[in-house]
Amino acid sequence: MNPLSFQFVSTVRLGMKSLMLHKLRSALTMLGIIFGVCSVIAMLAIGEGASYEAQEAIKKLGSQNIIIRSVKPAEDAKQAGVGRGSSLEYGLTYHDGARIQTTVPGVVRVLPVRIIRENVRFAQNSVACQVLGTLPFYMDIVGLEVARGRFLTETDERNHENVCVLTAGLAQRLFPYQDPLEQSIKVDAFYYRVVGLVREKNLPEHRTQAGRMEGEPLDNNLYVPLSVSRSRFGEVLIRRSASGFEAEKVELHQITVQMRDMEAVEAADPQIKTLLGRFHTKNDYETIVPLQLLRQAEQTKRIFNIVLGSIAAISLLVGGIGIMNIMLATVTERTREIGIRRALGAKRRHITMQFLVETVVLSVGGGLIGVAVGVVAPLVVAHFTTMKTIITLWSVGLAFGISGAVGIIFGLYPAKAAARLDPIEALRHE
Amino acid sequence: MPPAHDIIRLERIEKRYILGGEVEVRALCGVDLVVTPGSYVAIMGPSGSGKSTMLNLIGCLDRPTAGRYFLGGVDVSRMPDDQLSEARGQRIGFIFQSYNLIAQLTVIENIQVPLLYQGKDVRAHQDQCAKLADMVGLSDRLHHRPNQLSGGQQQRVAIARALVNDPLLILADEPTGNLDSHTGQEVLELIDHLNAQGKTIVLVTHDERIATRAHRVLHMRDGLIEREVVNRNGAAGRGTTPP
Numbered sequence: 001m002n003p004l005s006f007q008f009v010s011t012v013r014l015g016m017k018s019l020m021l022h023k024l025r026s027a028l029t030m031l032g033i034i035f036g037v038c039s040v041i042a043m044l045a046i047g048e049g050a051s052y053e054a055q056e057a058i059k060k061l062g063s064q065n066i067i068i069r070s071v072k073p074a075e076d077a078k079q080a081g082v083g084r085g086s087s088l089e090y091g092l093t094y095h096d097g098a099r100i101q102t103t104v105p106g107v108v109r110v111l112p113v114r115i116i117r118e119n120v121r122f123a124q125n126s127v128a129c130q131v132l133g134t135l136p137f138y139m140d141i142v143g144l145e146v147a148r149g150r151f152l153t154e155t156d157e158r159n160h161e162n163v164c165v166l167t168a169g170l171a172q173r174l175f176p177y178q179d180p181l182e183q184s185i186k187v188d189a190f191y192y193r194v195v196g197l198v199r200e201k202n203l204p205e206h207r208t209q210a211g212r213m214e215g216e217p218l219d220n221n222l223y224v225p226l227s228v229s230r231s232r233f234g235e236v237l238i239r240r241s242a243s244g245f246e247a248e249k250v251e252l253h254q255i256t257v258q259m260r261d262m263e264a265v266e267a268a269d270p271q272i273k274t275l276l277g278r279f280h281t282k283n284d285y286e287t288i289v290p291l292q293l294l295r296q297a298e299q300t301k302r303i304f305n306i307v308l309g310s311i312a313a314i315s316l317l318v319g320g321i322g323i324m325n326i327m328l329a330t331v332t333e334r335t336r337e338i339g340i341r342r343a344l345g346a347k348r349r350h351i352t353m354q355f356l357v358e359t360v361v362l363s364v365g366g367g368l369i370g371v372a373v374g375v376v377a378p379l380v381v382a383h384f385t386t387m388k389t390i391i392t393l394w395s396v397g398l399a400f401g402i403s404g405a406v407g408i409i410f411g412l413y414p415a416k417a418a419a420r421l422d423p424i425e426a427l428r429h430e
Numbered sequence: 431m432p433p434a435h436d437i438i439r440l441e442r443i444e445k446r447y448i449l450g451g452e453v454e455v456r457a458l459c460g461v462d463l464v465v466t467p468g469s470y471v472a473i474m475g476p477s478g479s480g481k482s483t484m485l486n487l488i489g490c491l492d493r494p495t496a497g498r499y500f501l502g503g504v505d506v507s508r509m510p511d512d513q514l515s516e517a518r519g520q521r522i523g524f525i526f527q528s529y530n531l532i533a534q535l536t537v538i539e540n541i542q543v544p545l546l547y548q549g550k551d552v553r554a555h556q557d558q559c560a561k562l563a564d565m566v567g568l569s570d571r572l573h574h575r576p577n578q579l580s581g582g583q584q585q586r587v588a589i590a591r592a593l594v595n596d597p598l599l600i601l602a603d604e605p606t607g608n609l610d611s612h613t614g615q616e617v618l619e620l621i622d623h624l625n626a627q628g629k630t631i632v633l634v635t636h637d638e639r640i641a642t643r644a645h646r647v648l649h650m651r652d653g654l655i656e657r658e659v660v661n662r663n664g665a666a667g668r669g670t671t672p673p
C-alpha cells in the first residue's frame with residue numbers, strides 16, 4: 001500500500017472512530033438518509049409495479065384492436081323511466097359492423113358481441129353470469145384457450161345450435177361436483193348443451209371482458225353462438241329495475257375491430273368515429289383504443305415517477321440537511337482538535353478531507369442500509385397487499401448515488417468551515 | 431540573505447490586532463531576535479506582554495503584521511497557508527501548557543499524528559514511535575487514552591509527539607503551567623535532555639527557576655524584549671554563550 005492510500009484508509013478509520021464516539025447521534029443522522037434512500041427505491045418499485053399491471057391489462061385488450069361499446073345515452077336514461085310499450089333503442093348495430101368492415105382500410109376482422117346478463121341454472125344451482133353471443137374467432141381475439149371440449153364453431157353458428165361454452169370459473173360454480181361437459185344447462189327458458197370449457201391464456205384474469213361491471217367475478221362468462229343469442233333472447237331485452245320494467249333494444253353490445261397493424265390502428269380510429277357519427281344521432285357508443293391507452297399509461301407512469309421521485313428526493317434533501325447540521329455541530333465541538341492537527345502540520349485539505357470522509361461514511365452507510373430496507377420494503381408490501389412491486393436496478397443505483405452525492409454536497413460546507421478556522425483561535429477554543 | 435546558521439531571525443516584527451472598529455491592540459511592537467541552532471531560550475514577562483504571540487509567530491501558526499521572519503534562512507513571514515503547515519510539520523515541535531492531545535486517540539496514535547500529515551507510512555515508523563514513548567517513560571501505556579493518564583504523563587506524550595518528525599525547533603508555552611513542581615521537574619529534565627541532543631528550545635515561562643536552565647532569558651514587556659540575561663550555567667551547566 002502506498003502512503004497516499006494508507007493515508008486515505010487511516011482517514012476513513014479515523015472518521016469511523018469519531019462517528020462511533022457518538023453512536024446514537026450518528027445513527028439518528030443516518031436515519032434521514034436511510035429513509036430517503038429507502039423511500040426512493042420503494043416508491044419507484046410501487047410505481048413501476050402499478051404501471052406494469054395497468055400496461056399488462058391494456059396489452060390484453062390487444063394493441064391491434066379498436067373496441068367499440070354500446071353505451072346507454074345519458075339523456076335517454078331519464079325519459080326511459082316507467083313507460084311501458086316504448087322501448088329504448090340505442091347502441092351498435094349489425095350495419096355498423098358491416099360498414100366498418102367494408103369502408104375502413106386495414107381492417108382484418110370485425111367481431112360482434114352481444115352481452116346479456118342472466119341467471120344460468122343447473123339442477124338446484126343458479127348462478128348469475130354474462131351470456132355472450134359471439135362468433136368462433138372471439139377466442140383468438142380475446143386470447144382464450146380451450147381447457148376441455150371445444151369452442152363455438154361455424155357450424156354451431158350456421159345451424160343455430162343450442163350449445164354453450166363455459167369459462168372455468170363459472171363451470172366450477174355451476175358444477176361443483178359433476179363433469180360439466182355434455183350437461184344441459186338452462187338460461188331463461190331454453191336449454192343449452194355444454195360443449196367446452198375455456199380459460200384465459202395468460203392468467204391472472206384480465207379485466208377487459210366486454211361489459212364487465214365493477215365487483216363482478218372476472219371469470220364468469222357463458223358463450224353461445226351469435227345467431228342463437230339473437231333468436232333466443234331477441235333484440236328487445238326486458239330488464240327489471242327499481243321502478244318497474246325497462247325495455248331496451250340493443251343489437252350489439254360490443255364490436256371489436258381487429259386491424260392489420262398498429263399504424264392501421266392510428267389511422268382507423270378517427271375514420272371509425274366519423275363513420276359511426278354519421279349514423280348515430282345519439283351519443284350511444286364509446287370507442288376504446290388500447291394502443292392509445294397504453295401510450296397514456298406510459299405517459300402517466302412518467303409523471304408518476306417524477307412525482308414519486310421528487311418526494312423521495314425531498315426526503316433525501318432533508319436527510320442531507322440533517323447531516324450538515326450535525327457536522328456543523330461536530331466541527332464546533334472539535335475545534336480544538338482541528339487546532340491541534342493544524343499545529344502538527346495538517347494542511348487545510350487534510351482537515352477538509354477528515355470531515356468530508358465522516359459525512360460520506362455517514363451518508364454511504366445510511367445509503368447501504370437504505371438500499372437494504374428499500375429492497376425489502378416493496379417485497380413486504382407486495383406480500384401483504386395485492387399491490388405488485390417491481391424493484392428496478394436503476395432506482396437502486398439512483399438512490400445510492402444520490403445518497404453519496406448528498407454526503408459530499410452537504411459535508412463540503414462544514415468541512416470547509418473546519419479547514420478555514422485559524423489555528424491559534426482553534427487552539428484557544430475550549 | 432541572512433546567515434544560514436541562524437535558526438530564528440526576527441526583524442522588526444510587529445503584531446497588531448484590530449478589535450471591533452477602531453481599537454487596535456499592539457501585541458508586538460517591532461521585535462528583533464536571533465537564535466542560533468542548539469540554543470535554549472526562555473521567554474519571561476508579565477501577562478499580556480506578548481510572549482505567546484511571539485512564540486506562535488516563531489511556530490508559524492501566525493503571520494506578523496509587519497517585519498520579517500526567517501526560519502532556517504527562509505522567509506516565512508509571507509508564506510501561504512499550505513507552506514506554513516509544511517514548515518510546522520517538518521521543522522517545529524510544539525509543547526502546550528494544556529498538553530493538547532487528541533482525546534479519541536491512544537498514546538501511540540497521538541504520537542503518530544504528525545507523521546500522517548507528512549505523508550509518511552505510520553507502520554514504517556512504528557519502532558521509532560515506540561522508542562520515543564520509551565524515552566518519555568510511557569512504553570507500558572501505548573494503548574491508553576489521554577484521559578487515563580496523569581497530567582505529567584500526558585505532557586510527556588506531547589513531548590514524544592513533538593519529536594516524531596525530528597524537528598529543529600521545540601517550542602513550549604508554559605509546559606509546566608498545569609503540573610505540580612515534581613512532575614514539572616521531570617518534564618523540564620526531558621526538555622534539557624532534548625537540548626543536550628542538539629534541539630533548539632524556545633520556552634515561555636513565569637517561573638524564574640525554570641528560566642535558569644536556559645542559556646538566554648528574554649524579558650518582555652509591552653510587546654518588546656526589554657532585556658536579555660545570558661546564563662552561563664544554563665542547561666545543567668552545558669552550552670555555549672550565544673553572541
Ligand SMILES: Nc1ncnc2c1ncn2[C@@H]1O[C@H](COP(=O)(O)OP(=O)(O)OP(=O)(O)O)[C@@H](O)[C@H]1O
Pocket residue numbers: 447448449455456457475476477478479480481482483484
Ligand atoms: N486574537 C487576539 N485578538 C486581540 N488581541 C489579542 C489576541 N491575541 C492576543 N492579543 C493581545 O495581545 C497581547 C499579548 O498577548 P499574549 O497572549 O501574547 O500574552 P502573554 O504574554 O502570552 O500573556 P500570558 O502570560 O498571560 O499568557 C495581549 O494584550 C492580548 O490581549
Ligand SMILES: [Mg+2]
Pocket residue numbers: 481482483603
Ligand atoms: Mg501566553
